């Protein structure tokens with residue numbers, strides 16, 4: 307490096323160090339300035355929100371307090387110190403939060419609030435409303451309904467709204483109409499959560515942060531009988547789990563959606579519904595990789611796309627069936643095996659003994675796209691494979707047999723009554739409509755993922771529990787060259803050892 311370049315770099319370093327020093331000295335002033343601006347913005351927002359008839363009394367109260375402070379010994383000094391303290395506190399907090407929320411909405415945001423208010427008017431206005439100033443009226447202003455709000459990067463990020471007492475907030479359809487409108491007007495492509503406070507006629511809307519997508523298949527820290535379906539919001543579950551996240555150093559504590567399938571589980575079977583390409587087969591693969599750690603797995607792949615080929619001839623995998631005859635033979639075996647397990651367990655109980663290990667070892671039946679096989683069976687006049695699912699679905703809990711069915715929405719009508727009745731753990735993947743989510747989960751109090759949401763994103767509901775947002779861990783087919791190298795390697799590392807030469811996918815050996 308030349309002398310000129312060296313002296314130039316030295317000069318730059320000196321300037322940078324000088325600037326850092328000046329910034330350090332000015333830091334308290336910057337914090338105070340930021341805090342004062344925030345306080346002023348809050349004051350101005352409060353003023354604008356205060357109804358006109360309350361402004362004069364409020365001004366009077368303020369002036370009276372000012373006079374009292376002025377008359378008190380050291381009053382002005384103490385008031386000034388308190389103001390400085392508050393500015394410092396707010397300025398410091400704002401820096402810590404990364405100034406996420408715009409402190410003071412500009413004219414454009416005010417116009418947006420008014421537009422949102424006007425869009426809501428037809429839903430809430432009642433012609434014979436006796437109130438002199440109804441919350442929603444065609445000539446009304448948003449200040450009447452919106453109690454609190456925040457903007458982030460120019461878009462509404464939270465809203466607290468009052469609604470008229472006569473609004474039918476107990477009806478899911480009415481709520482959904484309002485939620486859809488609010489989500490559409492506040493900005494598409496984001497996910498929202500709504501809280502309805504029916505006692506106080508308040509609705510809160512909040513934009514949700516995206517769920518982490520960097521979690522790939524790995525040996526999750528779970529107890530026997532627990533399966534990780536994916537990851538959700540921190541405030542939705544009471545547990546976190548250490549997992550490796552792409553781009554992060556060391557394990558991160560992330561809130562999982564854990565599906566429990568033990569002997570006392572009330573949701574021993576799972577139904578996964580999704581739009582094409584949303585990741586239903588991937589979720590099945592993720593369940594299979596966790597299941598083979600402590601049990602045996604049989605896969606019936608109605609799609610026949612070879613997405614489970616990586617599991618073929620692996621220890622703990624009883625078979626991968628994609629043809630109709632193969633699927634029927636395997637399912638008939640599962641029916642017999644379920645009955646055998648029930649009988650053996652019952653005999654053991656009669657002798658006061660524990661059931662033998664082979665009965666207690668969980669058996670997992672993973673069925674991808676059964677509607678395709680049902681259609682083929684009808685065309686060929688054969689037994690519907692879904693009819694054979696009836697026995698494991700009905701008695702699986704007592705026999706340690708768990709059924710996971712994945713289907714696309716277009717095949718929903720072909721799902722049999724047994725599947726719909728006995729699968730009490732449910733997952734919906736992809737940007738399904740709120741009506742579709744509602745139909746599968748029996749409750750959809752939130753907006754769903756946007757059409758451009760990453761694969762594996764959706765909702766889960768275990769029994770009558772809450773609807774949880776879900777991001778399935780990336781578990782690609784290791785032979786899928788379009789998937790990321792690291793994710794494929796992670797799946798390959800979890801595959802059990804081979805039991806036969808590669809490519810052999812046999813029927814159950816029982």
Ligand SMILES: Nc1ncnc2c1ncn2[C@@H]1O[C@H](COP(=O)(O)OP(=O)(O)OP(=O)(O)O)[C@@H](O)[C@H]1O
Nearest residue numbers: 582583584585586587588761762778779780782789
């Ligand atoms: N959770 C996920 N994280 C990252 N990528 C995913 C996830 N789930 C699925 N993918 C990717 O999305 C693509 C489609 O996934 P998958 O085959 O599981 O979808 P599908 O719902 O079974 O649809 P189809 O049956 O139409 O293939 C694949 O490339 C897969 O690797």
